[in-house]
Amino acid sequence: MTLSLFLVQTLNGLQFGILLFFIAAGLTLVFGVMDFINLAHGVQYMIGAYLAAMFTALTGNFFFGLMLALPSALLFGLLLEFLIFRHLYARDHLDQVLATFGIIIFLNQAVKVVWGAAPLSVPVPEILSGTVVLMDGLLYPAYRLALIGSGLAIALILYILVSYTRIGMLVRAGATNAPMVSALGVDISRLFMVVFGFGAMLAGFAGAMVAPILSVEPGMGDNLLILTFVVIVIGGIGSIRGAFIAALLVGLVDTLGRIFGPFLLRLIMDPSAASQTGRALAPMLIYILMAAVLFFRPAGLFPVRK
Amino acid sequence: MKPLPEPSATAAPPLPASRPGFVRREWLPIILFVLLALLPFAAMLGPEKYTLSLVTRVMIFALAAISLDLILGYGALVSFGHAAFLGIGGYAVGILAAHGFQDAALQVPVALLASGLFALLTGAISLRTKGVYFIMITLAFGQMAFFFAISLSAYGGDDGLTLASRSKLFGLSWLENDRFFYGLVLALLIGCYALTRAIVASRFGRVIRGAKENPVRMEAVGFSPFRYQLAAYVISGMICGLAGVLLANQAEFVAPAYMAWQRSGELIVMVILGGLASLHGAIIGAAAFLLLEEILSGYTEHWKLIFGPFLVLVVLFARGGLLGILARVRGKSGGGR
Amino acid sequence: MTGLEAAAKAEAPATSATPALALVDLNKAYGALKVTDHVSLAFDVGELHAIIGPNGAGKTTLIHQISGLAQADAGHILLDGQAITGLPMAARVRKGLARSFQITSIIPGFSGLENVALAVQARLGSSFRLFGAVAREERLNAPARAILETVGLLGRADLPAGLLSHGEKRQLELAIAMATEPRVLLLDEPLAGTGPEESAAVIALLRKLKGRYTIVLIEHDMDAVFALADRVSVLVYGRIIASGTPDAVRHDPAVREAYLGEEGL
Ligand SMILES: Nc1ncnc2c1ncn2[C@@H]1O[C@H](COP(=O)(O)OP(=O)(O)OP(=O)(O)O)[C@@H](O)[C@H]1O
Ligand SMILES: [Mg+2]
Numbered sequence: 089m090t091l092s093l094f095l096v097q098t099l100n101g102l103q104f105g106i107l108l109f110f111i112a113a114g115l116t117l118v119f120g121v122m123d124f125i126n127l128a129h130g131v132q133y134m135i136g137a138y139l140a141a142m143f144t145a146l147t148g149n150f151f152f153g154l155m156l157a158l159p160s161a162l163l164f165g166l167l168l169e170f171l172i173f174r175h176l177y178a179r180d181h182l183d184q185v186l187a188t189f190g191i192i193i194f195l196n197q198a199v200k201v202v203w204g205a206a207p208l209s210v211p212v213p214e215i216l217s218g219t220v221v222l223m224d225g226l227l228y229p230a231y232r233l234a235l236i237g238s239g240l241a242i243a244l245i246l247y248i249l250v251s252y253t254r255i256g257m258l259v260r261a262g263a264t265n266a267p268m269v270s271a272l273g274v275d276i277s278r279l280f281m282v283v284f285g286f287g288a289m290l291a292g293f294a295g296a297m298v299a300p301i302l303s304v305e306p307g308m309g310d311n312l313l314i315l316t317f318v319v320i321v322i323g324g325i326g327s328i329r330g331a332f333i334a335a336l337l338v339g340l341v342d343t344l345g346r347i348f349g350p351f352l353l354r355l356i357m358d359p360s361a362a363s364q365t366g367r368a369l370a371p372m373l374i375y376i377l378m379a380a381v382l383f384f385r386p387a388g389l390f391p392v393r394k
Numbered sequence: 395m396k397p398l399p400e401p402s403a404t405a406a407p408p409l410p411a412s413r414p415g416f417v418r419r420e421w422l423p424i425i426l427f428v429l430l431a432l433l434p435f436a437a438m439l440g441p442e443k444y445t446l447s448l449v450t451r452v453m454i455f456a457l458a459a460i461s462l463d464l465i466l467g468y469g470a471l472v473s474f475g476h477a478a479f480l481g482i483g484g485y486a487v488g489i490l491a492a493h494g495f496q497d498a499a500l501q502v503p504v505a506l507l508a509s510g511l512f513a514l515l516t517g518a519i520s521l522r523t524k525g526v527y528f529i530m531i532t533l534a535f536g537q538m539a540f541f542f543a544i545s546l547s548a549y550g551g552d553d554g555l556t557l558a559s560r561s562k563l564f565g566l567s568w569l570e571n572d573r574f575f576y577g578l579v580l581a582l583l584i585g586c587y588a589l590t591r592a593i594v595a596s597r598f599g600r601v602i603r604g605a606k607e608n609p610v611r612m613e614a615v616g617f618s619p620f621r622y623q624l625a626a627y628v629i630s631g632m633i634c635g636l637a638g639v640l641l642a643n644q645a646e647f648v649a650p651a652y653m654a655w656q657r658s659g660e661l662i663v664m665v666i667l668g669g670l671a672s673l674h675g676a677i678i679g680a681a682a683f684l685l686l687e688e689i690l691s692g693y694t695e696h697w698k699l700i701f702g703p704f705l706v707l708v709v710l711f712a713r714g715g716l717l718g719i720l721a722r723v724r725g726k727s728g729g730g731r
Numbered sequence: 732m733t734g735l736e737a738a739a740k741a742e743a744p745a746t747s748a749t750p751a752l753a754l755v756d757l758n759k760a761y762g763a764l765k766v767t768d769h770v771s772l773a774f775d776v777g778e779l780h781a782i783i784g785p786n787g788a789g790k791t792t793l794i795h796q797i798s799g800l801a802q803a804d805a806g807h808i809l810l811d812g813q814a815i816t817g818l819p820m821a822a823r824v825r826k827g828l829a830r831s832f833q834i835t836s837i838i839p840g841f842s843g844l845e846n847v848a849l850a851v852q853a854r855l856g857s858s859f860r861l862f863g864a865v866a867r868e869e870r871l872n873a874p875a876r877a878i879l880e881t882v883g884l885l886g887r888a889d890l891p892a893g894l895l896s897h898g899e900k901r902q903l904e905l906a907i908a909m910a911t912e913p914r915v916l917l918l919d920e921p922l923a924g925t926g927p928e929e930s931a932a933v934i935a936l937l938r939k940l941k942g943r944y945t946i947v948l949i950e951h952d953m954d955a956v957f958a959l960a961d962r963v964s965v966l967v968y969g970r971i972i973a974s975g976t977p978d979a980v981r982h983d984p985a986v987r988e989a990y991l992g993e994e995g996l
Contacts, residue, residue, distance in 0.1 A: 125526065127659070175710055181526065182472065186666045187709040189659050194702025201696055314537065314655055321530040368545030375534040375541075379519060382531050386523045597852055597860040597868075604849055607838045610800070614836065615911055616824035616853035625859065 105339020106239030110294035112319040112331040114287020120263035120326020127188035130313025131195040136292025150213035165288020207303035263326035324388030346370040423674040459664040459676035461633035467671030470606040475536020477657035483638020484648035488555040498561040509635025517627035543650035554649025669717025749812040751945035757806035768969035784966035798830040829913035839893025847875035850910035898929025
């Protein structure tokens with residue numbers, strides 16, 4: 089019983105970690121390559137979820153919805169880049185924080201105006217609606233397994249893209265030393281646009297994928313954004329590999345901590361105190377983790393820029 | 395391989411007015427304070443309670459914004475968890491009151507001590523990191539405080555804690571009087587403004603300002619900026635804690651939401667909106683932020699559709715915030731810094 | 732530390748006094764690149780000792796290690812016979828070791844006077860004073876003005892340092908270093924990027940300072956080096972290949988070989 093609970097929770101943690109990775113991947117590149125703090129990355133995730141909800145409702149099919157949501161999220165990201173972000177690259181971090189904070193305020197309200205304040209729900213697609221028997225007495229929803237699977241696949245694709253393609257090489261070089269890359273004659277603004285659009289699409293994809301299992305509502309990106317920052321800072325800003333490992337770490341620590349923290353505490357204190365302390369500590373765990381990582385490695389686990 | 399390890403300060407543009415008017419008399423803050431002092435009399439002509447409560451709130455956030463400007467504007471220490479101090483100050487009032495200690499004579503020292511200790515502890519760790527990592531680690535500490543507050547189920551947990559009444563002042567219930575409370579907040583605002591003004595102009599302040607522009611140069615003349623930055627962080631946290639005490643009294647309520655990261659973001663926005671590194675810019679920023687919110691929301695429930703783009707436009711077209719605009723209008727370059 | 736001190740003495744030439752500054756078998760590598768390769772040098776009290784060498788020889792990195800901006804991988808640094816290896820930069824400054832930077836490092840938003848007064852303040856301590864307008868403190872400003880006068884910048888003292896000309900910034904760097912009242916002054920290419928007139932002014936200033944401090948001078952301008960230096964050491968690929976009086980070094984075959992084709996001596 090406890091073993092299967094543990095396995096289920098581990099899978100939940102993985103799934104959460106993968107979700108974080110989708111968002112973190114774009115953010116860490118935008119951050120690493122352009123040195124740009126984009127608080128609005130979380131609302132791009134929200135927009136992805138809303139677009140998926142809308143297109144799914146329109147087409148009556150989640151996969152069509154997804155297919156339409158992705159390019160729309162990409163376009164939306166590029167639009168934001170064109171209208172606002174590209175004017176901020178040369179500014180300092182504070183200006184970026186202020187402007188992207190304004191975008192959050194605007195978009196959180198805008199989705200209310202367009203889609204209503206009530207949460208939307210998206211049905212889980214028919215073929216993935218069942219559960220899978222992983223082992224004796226261990227059932228897991230098929231959709232969540234699919235989410236984990238697609239996450240691993242995308243992580244792999246990303247890894248190959250970044251490691252073996254020309255644009256990936258530029259991205260890596262850009263994260264290490266952007267002025268150098270531009271001095272070598274690379275069109276840095278095009279590179280920025282590509283990276284940005286790609287990041288926006290990944291965040292949108294994350295939003296679309298969770299639409300069937302979470303409620304789609306205004307502000308849904310806000311807290312996730314902060315978790316994503318935790319991820320990229322732990323991983324080392326600009327490092328895809330770091331983002332991947334840190335995302336899984338944060339996902340697992342957060343999920344397992346909430347469930348098993350009180351259990352473990354029960355070993356050293358009485359049950360009611362344990363469950364109370366456990367509940368108090370669990371949400372703080374990842375922040376403690378982050379502070380600890382930065383204490384020992386002030387530039388994250390996989391520092392890119394030395 | 396990076397062949398340029400050598401420090402240079404060429405990145406920072408030369409700003410003639412980075413010595414914020416030590417010699418030149420600054421009229422703007424004086425005008426501001428006079429207006430604030432006269433406001434209660436004007437308020438009597440209209441909806442007095444509403445006006446006083448709104449402007450009291452503005453002044454409390456101005457106090458918090460000033461505390462942030464001290465380290466952010468003058469020290470380039472972007473604390474993204476400053477709202478934690480608002481919460482610490484607020485909870486000091488709430489928790490003590492819940493146990494029957496209602497007097498500000500106890501609550502304020504406890505709040506200051508708690509904020510100072512929290513700042514000392516988190517600052518000592520945060521200041522080991524630089525730049526973006528500093529932003530993020532202060533955010534992390536802010537979030538820890540936020541979740542800790544949520545876990546305080548004895549004190550309302552998620553929902554927060556309603557105060558039975560405002561704090562007593564040496565046994566007297568003067569704070570219940572809105573006019574008195576307004577005056578007290580204004581006095582504290584002026585006091586803290588004068589204090590921070592003195593600090594940035596002092597020997598200590600010079601070290602903080604120097605470390606902002608060129609930390610390597612500071613070390614090369616024999617300063618270790620860490621200790622000074624930590625002290626500034628503690629001072630800033632304590633002032634913000636004081637603002638938290640006032641905020642709890644103004645709202646007669648404390649909740650974890652005081653410490654949400656959005657709140658910290660708003661404090662940063664206020665400081666930049668008004669204009670960095672001037673202290674009265676922080677007051678103007680807080681006022682602009684809260685009054686705009688109040689006015690816009692009076693017109694439409696979708697006021698954020700206007701407010702968000704307004705912030706973006708300020709960044710894109712009004713460098714130096716509102717003070718920057720003011721300076722340009724007056725035709726003086728950099729008068730706002 | 733007696734063993735170390737003995738070692739330092741052994742490195743020093745005939746003079747019996749403790750050298751103002753001694754480097755004992757200093758080593759540093761960036762990856763496979765040895766930027767400092769078994770460097771041992773002693774600098775006598777009051778001498779002006781120039782270190783020359785081609786671009787990339789490791790001169791700046793050596794200054795970084797002596798000043799504490801970078802840490803050596805191995806070896807010892809002695810100031811007046813006392814080990815300062817491993818101390819952070821600020822602590823070394825307080826012990827009397829100041830430096831200037833090859834790439835100008837000043838506080839651009841501060842006036843020239845404030846830049847120098849800041850260094851005076853660092854020396855006097857009590858920088859935790861939260862009250863009192865520092866800008867009006869004569870205890871800081873008077874010594875700062877005196878130094879600015881020495882370097883010839885007094886007339887420009889109230890201008891933001893960022894607005895000074897390049898040559899003036901180089902002079903300001905020197906003034907800041909002097910204001911810490913060092914015994915040993917490490918100067919990393921004080922003439923870098925200066926025009927003929929500006930460089931003449933800086934050379935005149937260096938001549939004035941000579942003898943007041945023990946000076947370690949890194950410079951590419953050979954006329955300046957041979958006009959000013961008491962002794963010259965030549966650093967090539969992180970190694971000291973020659974050290975001696977200007978004349979001896981000028982005629983040293985190893986130096987000629989290292990330099991020929993790269994720069995005319
Ligand atoms: N942080 C670093 N990481 C890697 N290599 C470095 C670093 N700093 C310097 N180097 C390398 O060490 C070598 C020595 O550099 P250094 O700046 O000390 O030379 P230098 O003698 O001062 O040259 P110049 O006359 O041009 O000022 C160079 O090849 C440089 O590229
Ligand atoms: Mg050099």
